Structures are given as structure tokens and as C-alpha cells.
Amino acid sequence: MSTITTVMPVLRGAHPERRTAPYENWRPPVIGMSLLVPVGSDSLVVADLRDLILMPTGSVHDGRKPSEAAHDVLHGAPQGLPLLRRVALACTQMRRRKVITHIWATAPMTREDVGALSYHDPRADIRVLPTMRVLNELTQPGRLRILVALQALATGETAYIEGGIVQPSTPPDLANE
Template sequence: MVADLFGTIIVPTGSVHDGQKPAEAAQDVLRGAPDGLPLLRRVALSCVQMRRRKIITHVLATEPMTREDAGRLSYRDPRADVRVLPTMHVVDSLTAGGRQRVLAALQALATGETAYIEGGVVRRSISADLVQG
């Protein structure tokens, strides 16, 4: 599922506030599922050190959903529409960083692992930098 914001395809995103778990934050990003998003697990964790702060991105996978269930969802930004699109169409539409996160997450979902991305490098295990973030 992606958000279509005026023709720009984006992966639904939101902030994780202090004391909040990533799964709880995900429930705030996509709303409308009767029992909340059927979250499966975290499939990727990305860390990029910016000039003033570290940005940590959690990529969560849901259990399979029907188009009807997905059609009930709304994105936190009311200007965007939630859409279900073919994977390769989405991947081709994303920025380089978004593409890397999505592809690493899809691979991790297929293998049952979690992908860790640090500064653009995909790793199989977590480093101390990600643990401290």
C-alpha cells in the first residue's frame, strides 16, 4: 500500500514520539481498519546520521489484506489517497533511499529476517549505532 499525494507515490510515513512503539505509530499513519492495522513484524530498520540528528526509519509489514480492507484505510494526510499498486510500479516511483528501504524490506520479509540499513549499506545484523538510536 502506498499513499498517492497529488500523483506522487510515497510510502506511508509518520513520526514515532517519545515513549511510543513503532507499531503504535504505524496505527496513527494508516487508519480505518476495524481492528487496527494487522501488523506482522518489523522487516527493516534504517539509520542515517544527518548533520544535527540521526533519522531512524522502521519498516513494518502487515499481514495480507484484501483490496476491500485496504480500501477502508486513510492516510494521516487527508490530501493523499491510499492505493494498492503493483510492486515494481511503486519501486520505480520512489526516491533512491525509499527504493533501497522497500527492496531490503521485501527481501527480509521473504527470508523471515530483518534488514538493517546504515548510511546506505544493507546489513544482516544490528550494530551498536542502531541499538543506541
């Protein structure tokens, strides 16, 4: 008489394995950008959306470059937004699509120049907060992005974050976007 333990190996081999498509990139990626705007040597510009602190952020629509989209996030700078360069690139694989975020840094601004800025979302206010306070109030992914972006700004490099882990180099297919 066979027991359940002797029948199980037979049952496992009786059914062929089901092939399923992975939950990756079923749709085109979502591409966004964030701005790292230093004020002096110890503060950052943030968007305050009903007590939710976040980096000024916007989307990159088809056919546009992230540097062009950066100018749509903050309005009102007297000589335009003083963009320096892309300091970080963060990619996260979500369930059905990849989310790519370009982080651009500006030249340091004064509090007076920041006072003239307005955010593209009228529900949010632009505030200048000490860097340490911003880091304390952000989520872990936001904190990682700001710390890595500040380090990249200081060293002159472009950092790459994949799935919450800082990588040694940017993949070639994302380097020129």
C-alpha cells in the same frame, strides 16, 4: 633568496590545527516509521501525495514504541491494522542529527480491506499499485528500503540499512527499539 616553495612548509607548521566538533548528533535523533502493506502477491499500499508516491509513513514521538505509532498512520481497518513485525531499520546521518526509520510489515490485505483505510495526512490518498510500478516511481533510497523490506519479510529476518548500505547486523543499541 627563498622561494614560495621553501616558505610554504614553514607556514603550514606555524598555525596549530583548529579543533572542531563533527556535524554529528548535535540534536536528538528523528525517529519515524513506514508501513509495508502487501496486497495479494503483487501489489503494495502507497500514499499518493499529489502524484508523489511514498510508503505510508509517520513519526514516533517520545515515549512511544514504533509498533504503537504504526497504528496512527493508517485508520479504518475493520479488525485493526494487522501488524506482523519490524522488517527493516534504516539509519541516515544527516548534518546535525540522525534519522532512524523503522519499517513495519503487515499481513497481506485484500483490496476491499484497503478500500476502508485512510491516511493520517488528509492531503494524501491511499492507493494500491503493482509492486514493480511502485519501485519504478520511488527515489533510490525508497526503492532500496522497499526491496530490502520485501526480502526481509520473505526470509523472516530484520534488515539494517546504514547510510544507504545494507549492513550484516543491527547494532545492539537499535535492536530493541
